[in-house]
Amino acid sequence: MPEPIATLTLADAKAMILAAEARASRLCVAYSIAVVDSGGHLLHFSRGDVCAPLAVDKAHTAAMFGPSTDALARLAQPGAELYGIKHALSGRAIVFGGGLPVLANGTVIGAESRP
Secondary structure, three states: OOOOOOOOOHHHHHHHHHHHHHHHHHHOOOOEEEEEEOOOOEEEEEEOOOOOOOHHHHHHHHHHHOOOHHHHHHHOOOOOOOOOHHHOHHHOOOOOOOEEEEEEOOEEEEEEEOO
């Protein structure tokens, strides 16, 4: 019998959003937080009053490429191996920090953006 494939559920996404909102509150920072599935599709989103909605694209980028968007930023500098990646994903690729993959047994099952 095949092993079940780990996935993020809506309940998982809501719990992740609540934890990130609490972190933003502790840090006294504005926030825009998204959780996506392994295909980069939005599961849940929360946005503070004064934030741009870049969180969805940060999470989408981390889900599609695997490493955090912070790690991608280092690889996307001029002369680096992924220079120009910011034009990928129909211009939705984000190459600065905040997008983090969610892993289960070493496999990307989704991603989140954090404040």
